Amino acid sequence: MNKSQQRGQGGSPGARGTVRSQARRAELIATGRKLFADTSYDALSMDDIAREAGVAKGLIYYYFTNKRGYYLAIIEDAVAQLVERAGNTHDFPPVERVRRTIDGYLRYAQHHQAAYRAIVTGGVGFDAEVLAIRDTVRARLLGTIAQGAWGRGDIPPVARTALTGWLSSVEGVTLDWIEAQEIPRDTVAALLVRGLGDTLRLIEEYEPACPAPPSRPPA
Template sequence: MPTSPQRAAVHHRARGTERSVARRAELIAIGRKLFADTSYDALSMDDIARQAHVAKGLIYYYFRSKRGYYLAIIQDAVADLVTSAASGLELPAVDRVHRTVDSYLRYAEGHQAAYRTITSGGVGFDTEVQAIRDGVREAIVATIAEGAYGRSDIAPLARMGLLSWLCSVEGATLDWIDRPGLSRDTMRELLVKTLGGTLRAIEEMDPSYPAPPPARRDA
């Protein structure tokens, strides 16, 4: 059995790990705000350290470079968006689609800085950043496919149809949070209806992917 000093050492390391994880998360939260308001190239590590009120060496310690810091911020924002949009898997198919679109819009509305970072901010030409953005698109497409077809492993035509719809959603959502002229409910219904058109087009071209029936609304 471990001796008392050994147990104390294990406990000390565990507490140190917890503090390290919390500190890293705090730096990522700060970075999400910084990069949302300023372009990647416009922020130096000195700028970041000054605005975050930390030593520059601390950022290097956790992330090794500005690029590593930025990638961690993107990945963190992506995880939040995917988790939010994928909620409600226990619902019937049509309700699940509505829930996914609503969750997506709620996230964009409530976390505007993070949403801009995911879809349009920073070093968009960077292949790793693009890979992260492609990953979140695939995750959202899979979630929509689960709601519409009951499975995520869909044929290339169906996938391309859903991806095309999602790309248009990204642009529309960015405009919506920049110029909020529509309520979230109206925006959701608009996007759901355009998704319905996409699903019907997919069905027309490939009858093995029938569009789910429209949701019935109470009078």
């Protein structure tokens, strides 16, 4: 078999190695997500993590440098999942897109509570890098809301301030909800959608270039 046939059957050794490396890294992140969900950051040692993952400790150092790098990679992965879940609404009309964005956000928080708490509260203590990750996810979610409401990604200052206030309330409501689990997700989503509608109408008063979408699709 010549080299061309080998590439056709399995790709280059380097490509296969990259795929395997990415898969192994993803497995380690999945393991870490479960571990940090049940155990505090300080209580977990690299030996504990390696034992739970069934790998040599050096492999974790190879991919993540140290425990902090490992933890940050887990948070970044959680952020990527949260943004993807919340923003995967491109094929829907604006009002429905906003509703689905909020529902996706709540679904993620419900099923990944430890990761959500870390994203929103800033992780281990006052962690500047985790806070920066949180700011990134906030900016992306605000962009998603702006696209859904106005079909634009750039947000005027008044609109940004008002939406940031709404998103802060979303985080507080969501944290309380996943802690208490006293009301259905649909009810929480309806409350947040109503609050967003009020915010968008207020924004329109101060920024006519950002009109609030109709509360329901036209007949």
